[in-house]
Amino acid sequence: MPAIKAAPLLLGQHLVRLTEDGEIRCRIVEAESYGGAEDKGSHAYGGRRTNRTDVMFHTGGTAYVYLIYGMHHCFNIVTAEKNDPHAVLIRAVEPLTPRDAQLMAAYRGTAIRKPSDLSGGPGKLCRALRIDRSLNGLRLDQPGGPLRLESGDDPRSLPIVQAARINIPYAEEYAGLPWRFYIRDNPYVSAHDSKAEPFIWTENRP
Template identity: 70%
Template sequence: MNDDQLGTRHRDAQPLPDWLYALTALEAAPRLLGQTLVRRTEDGEIRCRIVETESYGGLEDKGSHAYGGRRTNRTETMFHSGGKAYVYLIYGMYHCVNVVTGAADDPQAVLIRAVEPLTSHDAELMIRYRGKLPGGKPINMSNGPGKLCLALRIDKSLNGCELKRQDSPLFLEHGDDLTRLSIVQASRINIPYAEEYADKPWRFYIPRHPYVSIHDKKAADFPIPM
C-alpha cells in the first residue's frame, strides 16, 4: 500500500470500539497490535502502527505502578475508566505512554512499547522530533517506549488525554484486521522488582517486525480469541 492509498484509508478511519477499552489490560494488549496511534502536532498529524504492547493490570500485579492500590497523583489516571492516556516519566528523562482500559477504580494500563510510521511523511516528522538516531537507523526512532514518545512529542501534558476522540491531540483509530495478524507473547522487560510477576508472558508483538524493541527466542504464538 502506497502513501496515497494510506491517505485514503486514514480519511475513512474509525475510532476503536468502546468494548475494547472496557477489557482488562491483558485482554486489550494483544488487540491493540496493528491499530493506529495518531498524534496531532503543529506540523500535522503523525500516524503509527502499534507493533508491540505490554500489559499491566489490576491491584495484584507487582509490576504495576498501582500495585496494592497505590493511588497517587502519578497513578490517578490508571484508576479512570478505559479510554485515557496514562503518561509518566522514567529515569527523570523519558516518557512512556499507556492506554488505560477496564472499569473505573480497577487500574489497568497497556504500555505501548513500539510503533512504526505508516507513511514517509509520518517518518519524516518523527525523525525531526526524535533528533539524532542511534546508529543512524530509522527503526531506532520508535523501537522502544521512551523512543516513540520522543518521536511523537508525547509528554506529561498528554496524561489523561481522551484516546477515543478524534479531535484529541493523541488518539487511536482502527487499523489492521486482527484476524490477519500473527502475534506472539513473551515475558515483560526490565521489571525485576515485580518478583514472581516479572516473568509473566504479558508482552505481545508482531513477530519478526523490525520495529519491535526486543525479540524473545522463547516467545510463543498467541491466538486472539474473537
C-alpha cells in the same frame, strides 16, 4: 477490559498524533500489559493510588503518561472500568508513510540506523511523537484530538507472539509472565525474544 486482553487487541491499531507540523499516523506493533492491583509490576500494585497513578483508575480509553529516570516519557492506555487500574504500555509503533517517518525522525533528533531506533521502545516512541505529561489524562477517543486511537488492522490477522515483559525484576513471580505482545519479525519492535510463543486466539481470550 483487563490489560491482558486489551494488549493483543491494540496491535495493528492506529495511533494518531496532531503536532504543529501536521498529523503523524502510526501503527501499534508492541504492547505490554499491566494487570491492575494484583500485578506486582504495576504502578498501582496493591491499589496504590497517588498523584502519579490516579489516571490508572480512570475509565478505559484514557492516556497515562509518566516520566522515568527524569528524562523519558512512557505512554500507556488505561483499559478497564473506573477504579480498576489496568493499563497497557505502548512499546513500539511503526510509521504509516514516509512522511510520518520523516517527521518522527526530526523529533527524535538523533541518528536513525535501523527502524527500532526510531520508535522501538517507550522513550523513543514518546520522543518521536512528542508525547509528554501534558497529555496525561487525555481521552483517546476524541475525533480530531491531539492524541487518539483509530481503527487499523484486524489484530486476528496478524502474526502476534507473546513474551515476558522487559526490565521489571522487582515484579517477582510476575516478572516472567508472557504479558508482552508484539507483531512477529516487525523491525520496529523494541526487543525480539527468542523464547516468544505464538499468541493463540481462543473463544475465551480476546
